[in-house]
Amino acid sequence: MKHADRPLSPHLQIYRPQLTSFLSITHRISGVLLTIGLALLTWGLCALAGGPDSYATFSAFAGSTIGTIVLLGGLLALCWHFAMGIKHLILDTGRCFEKSNAQRLGQAAMALAGVMTLIVAIGVFA
């Protein structure tokens, strides 16, 4: 299809960044990252099934600096997607569309994601 040389309607850059749109796109990004992260879950389970030797290889990666950063990032993405997911399920019922409510719901979801990440990180590493 050939596009005519017509002016475009205002796009992303014309809007002031908002919490709601930021949370919406990061929900999607964290979902894509988690999908990639499923490779790590698969590797871990396959390594466990393969025996102590193959598990040692996985364990060495998971315990390394890069592995720890990846796993912590994965944990944050999981908790973020978890909390934003609850937010979207609430929005799906038609609630919290009013501006101030949407704002508060977003803040609550961010708080939940943060607290959840901290609790699990402390539980695993401490």
Place this chain on the structure above:
Amino acid sequence: MTDKTDSGAYQYQSPLGRARGLGSAKSGTHHWMAQRATAVANLFLTLWLLWSATCLLPGATHETLTEFIARPVHAVLLILTALSFFYHAALGVQVVIEDYVHDEGRKTIKLLVTRGLLFFGAVACVFSILKIAL
């Protein structure tokens, strides 16, 4: 009745017929519901998974982890978690690809490749869990 399509070709179709052909694939609602159903399942399964991780991981060894997975309840929950995660991921990534990839050929290839990889991962996870548990 003749209508000019976007590609410039003429189609001998009524506007209604053309709209029917272009419209709903009749499977959108199922996709939407499946995405939400697995989302709710994932909420519970994630809580279980993270709870288990905080209990197990400090000082986890191959032995303690395989012993944990070998318990029937844990094996079943872990298989459910893997299936629900992979299915939810496949549904979500499909929407992302459909939103951002506009070239029909590329879109089809990306959809098939991601779906294939996710199928592969899901089967590998379930096989590994069964191998550990049985």
